[in-house]
Amino acid sequence: MILAMDAKRNDLLTGFYEKMVLINTVESSLLNLFAEGLLRGTVHTCLGQEAIPTGVCAALEPGRDIVCSNHRGHGHFLAFGGEARPLIAEIMGDASGVCRGIGGSQHIQLGNFYSNGILGGMSPVATGMALAEKRKGSGGVVVQFLGDGALAEGVVSEAFNMAALWSLPILFAVESNGFAQSTPTALEHAGKLSARGAPYGIPITELDGNDVLAVHAAAQEAVGAARGAGGPQILFMNTYRLGPHSKGDDPRDPAEIARHAEQAPIPRARAGLDPEWCDTTDHRIAAEVAAIIQGIRSARIAAQ
Structure with missing residues (x-):
């Protein structure tokens, strides 16, 4: 029994490692493309937060569950089954992109x-979707990803209230990375931030958002409760954003970032896996993403 459990854990961790490395590689590549002037607008990456999406x-059923993402959503898209090429093409403004x-x-x-991209703006949208799924009896669960900065928005509290009042099948997945743009959480929020949903009676699970297996286990439980008529749930996941808020605007101490990088999701997962396999996986995914970008570049040149 113990050996079977260890094998299952290893299978989960290897799959999660591949997904997290893909997210990290895509995000790093996007920052490089922005530096080259090949992206329009801005770009917000989730480097260091890969375990959460x-x-x-991984606890969701894409055929009936719904994900409502935010401005830092590339990782959510890839984790929910989206492919890297149409995502990268979209962000590069290419007609072959997902939109x-x-x-x-x-x-x-x-x-x-x-x-x-509106801060907290998906909370009422996600709540309305959850109401629709409940009325349809689909059994679908809506997950809304939001950061700790969004908890300062009044519309989020309103969504908590309605979701609790109507006992809706929704999971509010809070990625608490310690900053709202460049403002530390302690300078923005009074009180215990993880308890924001408590006055509405919403069950809250606070956990280490850099431990992908812990995140998955907590998500399975929360999604199961929401799907089973347990009403709204909150996962409050503590993590740290290693990349800039967007592009290169990062006033934080590099030494602070380096300390947190040691406990980031990918190094944490790597510690439980075969190093040689991890190296091979890293190189393979890097080559695949590089080939995607080169393909989009070549197609552009050929079309000119």
Whole structure:
């Protein structure tokens, strides 16, 4: 029994590692493309937060569950089953992108995946979707990803209230990375931030958002409760954003970032896996993403 459990854990971790490395590689590549002037607008990456989209989305059923993402949503898209090429093409403004190149980084829609860049703006949208799923009796659960900065928005509290009042099948997945743009959480929020949903009676699970297996286990439980008529749930996941808020605007101490990088999701997962396999996986995914980008570049040149 113990050996079977260890094998299952290893299978989960290897799959999660591959997904997190893909997210990390795509995000790093996007920052490089922005530096080259090949992206329009801006780009917000989730470097250092890869365990949260990976663990949460692995607990969902893409055919009936819904993900409502935010401005930092590339990882959510990839973790929910989206492919790297149409995502990268979209952000590069290419017509072969998932939204034909007109949605960009913050406005992506595919199947049951929706994103929007307005801070906290998806909370009422996600709550309305959850109400619709409940009325249809679909058994679907809506997951809304939001950061700790969004908890300062009044519309989020309103969504908590309605979701609790109507006992809706929704999971609020809070990615608490310690900053709202460049403002530390302690300078923005009074009180205990993880308890924001408590006055509405919403069950809250606070956990280490850099532990992908812990995130997945908590998400499975929360999604199961929401799907089973347990009403709204909150996962409050503590993590740290290693990349800039957007592009290169990062006033933080590099030494602070380096300390947190040691406990980031990918190194944490790597510690439980075969190093040689990890190296091979890293190189393979890097080559695949590089080939995608080169293909988009070549197609552009050929079309000129």
